[in-house]
Amino acid sequence: MPRIWVFGNDVNTDQMVPGRYAPYMLGANDDVRRYAFIEARPDFAPNVQPGDLIIAGPNFGCGSSREYAPLALKRCGVGAIIAPLFARIFFRNALNLGIPCFTADIREQVADGDVVDFDLAAGLITNNANQIQLPPPEGWMREVWAEGGIVPFYRRHGRFPATGA
């Protein structure tokens, strides 16, 4: 069952993976997964399980364009990220990698360490008896998630999402 990891406001990509731990800086066989939140939250990478959820405050993912920040979260198996506002480049990178991001503020309804049920298709989190309905994402986002990211989406459809052409 997914565990909830709660983060604060304005979490930047330097906190997710500091530039000093970029793939460019590491050995060729090192996995960026190990460096997710290495300084901001050192208990994250060793303990996160596939399907776990990140709940955060506004402006999640602000800062640099480094796609290895959401990539590290994807390699950790993060099932979805839920925040009231995502920084634009992060949001696009996460979409491209097929990581579901829901724009909602549910910090009042969950606590760090809670173990919940999560139905991605329905956008429904069940925390004990409490049901949290996430706002439905735009259809084109779901289409990209369904393909597993923008590369498989583009290879199949030969177009960009939501543009018809």
Add this chain to the structure above:
Amino acid sequence: MGQTFAEQILGHASGRNDVQAGDMVVVNVDLVMMHDSLSPSIIETLHNELGAERVWDRDKVAVVIDHVAPAATVRQAEQQQHVRRWVAQQSISHLFDVGRGISHPVLIEEGLVQPGMLVVGSDSHSTGYGAAAAFGSGMGTTDIALALATGKTWFRVPETVRVNAVGNFQPGVSVKDFGLWAARTLRADGATYQSVEWHGVDFLSWRERMTLATLSIEVGAKAGIVAPTGLGAEHTVPAWLRVENDAHYSRVVECDLSTLEPQVSVPHYVDNVVDLADVGRVAVDVVYLGTCTNGHYEDMAAAASILKGRRLAPNVRMIVVPASSESLHRAASDGTLATLIAAGATIGTPGCGACIGRHMGVLAPDEVCVFTGNRNFRGRMGSPGANIYLASPEVAAATAITGYITHPRNVLQSTEQAVFA
């Protein structure tokens, strides 16, 4: 109703002209920038995931070795070698190698970025191309690989926040203070998914405008475009790119530059901005002048005008990393560099330097740095225990002289007193 710069440029690039904020558009890109740090993964995605053999147009791709230049480790050296070989194999026209400088000023210096263009780069500060009134936007590895393969990308046409300046700066106050004032006013997410337009700064050179354009991402913006009015003769503004005052803006803010005081962004968020007068006495270990935001010729000259005939405080290190070889060359030609060196500063290879904590002056725990760059995030320049204060080149120079964060006026006044004493 008129159009914002973002609507005009995205309309032009999509061939649909009449676009409005909220529309989804596919656009032709005029230039794709990629740098050493992310090029290996972009190349990998382009060939191995997207299955493309060649970039769509070898003349519209610029590869810049700036993030760790020259290489600090064998691993980086190997990856840079790989990137150079790829550039040759793809016959890409524009490679700017070690020492040429940071992508954003370099591509403008090279004339590759012109007003009205649509430029995407593998770097969040690609908003910097707005210094030349281009729509510059940062993207990640996969989006850049897609742009390389297709020559296209997609955008939701953004709403626009308009920032108006009136008046001009007091001595010791400069464009960085205006940019930090905007971060203070709009906050870190104040322009997320939007573009920012900067007006009322016709008197600034394009390099000074880059301070504003690069800081636009620090309020979350998709693009940060400085009005094309007042640009020099090296820039040709297309007839269709105009200030249309009846365009719709989501928000308009105004700054009277003549009443602006030096601004300082205190650790660890860019929008944690206060008047310098409210910072208190902060002792400093390192003064770092550089980056795409404030490492240009004008910034070195501003620092030199304050450091002239003076010395760094004991225990202060001052590291100057020019933003480009052109800025370095100018500073070397007119005595600016000699002034900085005589004061005790040291000079690094043009490029990003320690801005992302990889080489050339990374910080130790508990060290305090006054930085002319654009991010003071915890751990950005090295140890997560270091404290980074963002400020103007003028404040950086004054601070280097006294050893604590200092208003340029205080240093300049003390000389006048010395002269009259």
